[in-house]
Amino acid sequence: MLTATESDQTAVDLGASHVTFTFSDGAEHTLSIPTGSSILAAGLEAGLPLLHQCRSGTCSSCLATLVEGEAGTLPGSNSSLFASEMAAGKRLLCVTQARGDCRFTLGYDSTGGQQVSAAQTFVNAVERVAADVIRLELELAEGSWIDFRPGQFIQIKVPGTDQTRSYSIASTPAQLPKIELLVRLLPGGVMSEWLLNRAAPDAVVEIAGPHGAFFLREGEKVPHIMIAGGTGLAPMMAMIDQIRARPGRKPPILLSFGCTSEEGLFHRDALELRQHWLPGLSVQLSVDRGPASDPVRVGNPVEAVGQGGAIDPASVAYLCGPPGMVEAARSHLEALGLAPDNIHSERFVAS
Ligand code: FES
Incomplete structure (x- = not known):
């Protein structure tokens, strides 16, 4: 386990880069990683508690943000990130190599309590x-x-x-x-x-x-925006129930949930029940194609966000669904003023 003050630095070898990892609790660790090596593989070998699963650039579990230096996709590998995410500094560490000294921030702490x-x-x-x-x-x-x-x-x-x-x-x-x-x-x-x-x-x-690195950031008091397509509702149900169970004041939550048709909209009773339990939860239901009866709207769940009133740019957002929906939602929320680091996403990957 790393502590918040721990910093371990080794000399740079010829053909190697200093790569610094900063966890959300402030713990830092710097490694010398040979050019052409996967940053995730090197970090795991050094015992860092880096989240991962597929190791092939598809699941997004190893997501990190490049905040200094340069790092790109390993030759012969593919990253499932969108160009807009790469431009915002997002990298999948399993398929990323350093191009000189660089620094990454991680959206989780260094406690290493995530034993698979x-x-x-x-x-x-x-x-x-x-x-x-x-x-x-x-x-x-x-x-x-x-x-x-x-x-x-x-x-x-x-x-x-x-x-x-x-x-x-x-x-x-x-x-x-x-x-x-x-x-x-x-x-x-x-x-x-x-x-x-x-x-x-x-x-x-x-x-x-x-x-996965897609999980509820505990302790956030700012408004929460959740956008889900189809079974992308699953992690939102878990997060809403977690927030409900927390002691103290709950943040306002806007859930925008979409399915292809009104017959396909599921868990409506479960969502209604949660609205009774959590007065700060508002739910917007959308379907791709009509007919739809009020309050269900025809359209996608992304464009529904921001239609009912101004969005607080300090909000934290969670997106889960098909890749196109997630990309559109990220762009839409950034256009509404949300910081890229406050937007967390998980997208369905075809098996
Ligand atoms: S471990 Fe799955 S994308 Fe890197």
């Missing part, structure tokens, strides 16, 4: 909440445990196959040993096939996690 664990679970419930969405409730087996922050995702080994799939957790750590997921059904998908045809109460499911 494998766990065994049992199916508690499989519930169709929309034509193309299933709510899957799992329960950790005795002796299994997993820690996570609201907003993070886990990997599931699809029973009877060698395939894994990633899903954001829709429940909070306080609800453990129960874990709730929202799964979008895809034609021909292995998870979809299992859920529709074979999943039954008490079936054994192996999971691993937590993963």
Whole structure:
């Protein structure tokens, strides 16, 4: 574990760069990383608590912000970041190399409390909440445990196959040993096939996690903006419930949630219930195509933000959904004055 004052510096080798990592609690660590090496690989080898999962530039778990110097994508690798995110200094450390001395900030602290664990679970419930969405409730087996922050995702080994799939957790750590997921059904998908045809109460499911740098930043008192498309609602449910459970004054929350059609809008009762519990929560529902009955609007959930009144530029934002929606939301919020560092996002990646 690093402390807030710890700083470990080694001499620069020929053909190496000084790369400094600054965690959100102020802890700093500087490494000498050979030119052409993955910054994530070097950091992990040195024992730094860097979040990661796929190591191939797709999951965004290893997201960091370049604040000094130059660093670019390793030759032969691909980063799933948008050009606008790269321009704002965002980098996926697993596919990034330093081009000289540089410094990164990380959106999480250095406590290293995010140990990825494998766990065994049992199916508690499989519930169709929309034509193309299933709510899957799992329960950790005795002796299994997993820690996570609201907003993070886990990997599931699809029973009877060698395939894994990633899903954001829709429940909070306080609800453990129960874990709730929202799964979008895809034609021909292995998870979809299992859920529709074979999943039954008490079936054994192996999971691993937590993963991802997309999670609720605790202690933020500023207004929260959440924009979700489809099952991108899952991490927002976890974050809203976490905020509700916190003691003290809650920040105002605007949730803009969109689906393709009104029949496909799910969890409306669950959202209404949370509005009763949390008077500062306002929910805007959107559908891509009509008809739609009031208060559901036809349009995308991104453009709905800012229509009902001015947005506080000090707000913190959480975005989750398809890549196009997330990119549009990021641009829209930056145009409304939000700082890029206050916009956190997770996008669906095709398996
Ligand atoms: S670990 Fe870097 S993008 Fe997944």
